[in-house]
Amino acid sequence: MAELTALEDGSAVRRWIKHRVTPRQLVWLRCVTRGFPWPRWGNLRRTRPFSDNFGFERGTPVDRFYLHRFLDQHRHLITGRVLEIQLPGYTNRYGHDLTATDSVDIAAGTYAGLTYLTDLAQSDQVIPDASYDCFLLPNTLCVMRDIEGCLRQALRVVKPGGVILATSAALVPLTGDSPDYWHLSAAGWRELAARAWPGCEVRVEQHGNCLTATAAMLGLVLEELSPSELEYDDPRFPVLVTLYCRRPE
Ligand SMILES: C[S@@+](CC[C@H](N)C(=O)[O-])C[C@H]1O[C@@H](n2cnc3c(N)ncnc32)[C@H](O)[C@@H]1O
Structure with missing residues (x-):
């Protein structure tokens, strides 16, 4: 009762x-x-991803959708003397009227034609000042230990009026086999850019949503998602952050 x-x-x-x-x-x-x-979890209820290698063996990793779109939108700037981290793969794919296709890496071995073997943050005596129209840093900033030093040096090596086009991973798995330091949001990158690139025209954007972030975390690939799923942006779930910096004339 x-x-x-x-x-x-x-x-x-x-x-x-x-x-x-x-x-x-x-x-x-x-x-x-x-x-x-x-929720109906199905085989998504798992503690190990479908891929341990960002999905490369299945197809194209999800974050590459945002990287390729960013480079495509800035094709017109990838011209003249272009420097790229690791190897000039994206320079050759997206560039036009190229007069130099140089590369820089802290580690030897990944590309036989490497132009500069140096830590970008310590490259004062290695890469000449103001010598490139465009510097491409695709999916790289997150793994650069002295990130502020690298950002400052990136600006030093581009000509007045030249551009830096960079992207950095956010909600994607860490590299795993080497240190991965800075999975920042656009707000975090804006803070660093303001310190390292004062007086420059800077645009920082982030892309992704909870579905693309989940797919990236699980090692699923962009071919398994639809264009509208990939294009929808939710500011709480950045998968990739893109940075554009133009050095003043
Ligand atoms: C994850 S790869 C990204 C580039 C690759 N082409 C891509 O599309 O994913 C990062 C590269 O940056 C190099 N790297 C990391 N820190 C560096 C530094 N401080 N200076 C120069 N290169 C650096 C690494 O050795 C590696 O080859």
């Missing part, structure tokens, strides 16, 4: 239920009674 009386009060009902169901059943009850969607 006392139990029935308590049930007439809503909060008492909730307390009565809470003591009789498991936490998981309680969430299910909330979903049913309040109309929240109930």
